[in-house]
Amino acid sequence: MALQKEESTLLVIWRWVFIALLIFVVGFPFYWMIISSIKPEAEIFSIPPTFWPRNFYFKTYIQIWKTIPLLNYLLNSVIVTVLTIIVSLTLTSTAAYSLSRFKFRGKSLVIMVLLFTQLLPLSLLIIPYYFLLNSVGLLDTRLGLILSYSTFAIPISVLILRSYFKSAYPPSLEEAAMIDGCTRFGAFIRIAIPLSKPGLIAVGTMVGIRSWKEFMFASILINSGSKKVISLGLTDLIGQGGIEYVNQFMTTAIYACLPVLLVFLYFQKQMVTGMTSGSIK
Numbered sequence: 001m002a003l004q005k006e007e008s009t010l011l012v013i014w015r016w017v018f019i020a021l022l023i024f025v026v027g028f029p030f031y032w033m034i035i036s037s038i039k040p041e042a043e044i045f046s047i048p049p050t051f052w053p054r055n056f057y058f059k060t061y062i063q064i065w066k067t068i069p070l071l072n073y074l075l076n077s078v079i080v081t082v083l084t085i086i087v088s089l090t091l092t093s094t095a096a097y098s099l100s101r102f103k104f105r106g107k108s109l110v111i112m113v114l115l116f117t118q119l120l121p122l123s124l125l126i127i128p129y130y131f132l133l134n135s136v137g138l139l140d141t142r143l144g145l146i147l148s149y150s151t152f153a154i155p156i157s158v159l160i161l162r163s164y165f166k167s168a169y170p171p172s173l174e175e176a177a178m179i180d181g182c183t184r185f186g187a188f189i190r191i192a193i194p195l196s197k198p199g200l201i202a203v204g205t206m207v208g209i210r211s212w213k214e215f216m217f218a219s220i221l222i223n224s225g226s227k228k229v230i231s232l233g234l235t236d237l238i239g240q241g242g243i244e245y246v247n248q249f250m251t252t253a254i255y256a257c258l259p260v261l262l263v264f265l266y267f268q269k270q271m272v273t274g275m276t277s278g279s280i281k
Contacts, residue, residue: 030257037061037250044246059134060251067095067248070255072226073233078259080142080229084211085204092154092203093196096161097188101171111162117155126220133221140223148217154206160206163193166198183239212260230256 015049024176036044040057043050064070099107118277129148130139138144174187182190222228234256237249 014185022189029114031115033218033250033253033257037247037254039247041245041247049185056094057247060247062249064163064255066235067245068233068252070230070233070252071223073228074255074259076142076227077229077231080149081208081211083142084153085208087146087150088153088207089200091150092157092161093193093200094188095154096158097192099158099162100165103176105276111159114155114159122216126217129217130220139221140227142227145218145221145229147208148221149214153210157203157207159225161196161199164196168199169195201267205263208263209260212256258264 035051035053037060038056038058039053040055043054096115099111133139133141133144133148138147169191174184174191177187177191178184199251213231218229218232219235222232234249234252237245237252
């Protein structure tokens with residue numbers, strides 16, 4: 001009994017050591033970003049480096065709004081991200097519902113194609129997307145970026161929501177609604193969507209975070225400074241020899257991370273429920 005208790009205590013200790021190490025590995029870059037944003041420029045390049053600022057410098061948080069058009073970049077990112085979420089959820093929810101409820105010829109092939117798309121690296125699609133958007137006049141537009149992000153998000157979102165629709169609630173609820181005179185589409189709107197809210201929030205948050213931080217396609221498809229998103233706006237602070245103003249770069253990075261962090265914290269519970277309910281049930 002004593003031996004089992006000692007093993008249990010050691011297991012708890014190692015568990016907390018692992019958690020502390022994981023927190024350090026994940027959290028240290030964010031900590032360094034924060035303290036670098038409040039350090040004077042000279043102290044950032046001091047050797048040995050300081051892990052706590054000797055002098056606090058908060059003026060950068062105000063100056064950065066005048067150095068680059070930060071508000072414009074944030075607004076562009078909000079517009080692109082929100083519209084990408086709306087387009088993705090609209091198309092994804094209907095496709096996932098069809099795959100989870102109906103039997104039709106070629107259904108397995110559709111699912112296999114959706115899975116296969118996840119094997120393709122996005123860098124492989126840059127050139128085709130560039131020429132496609134250029135041919136239809138959507139190059140260097142927010143709409144072109146929204147459509148591009150939506151097409152990336154739809155396959156994996158369909159697969160996630162398909163599993164959620166199959167397990168979130170019994171299909172008998174829809175059948176009861178249709179017996180009472182509701183159409184199939186009405187059952188989808190009145191039954192499936194409200195009961196699948198955690199899954200929709202999880203997928204929407206995932207799509208939003210991915211769209212907000214995406215850089216590669218935005219750097220190729222957007223050329224105008226007035227249409228830059230925040231991920232591209234960070235490049236305004238990079239000079240010929242690297243990052244020209246480190247504290248301003250870190251301050252902008254904090255402004256870029258803050259909206260995503262707040263959204264994630266607000267929807268954290270729904271995200272966990274939506275992403276795990278299918279496998280649990």
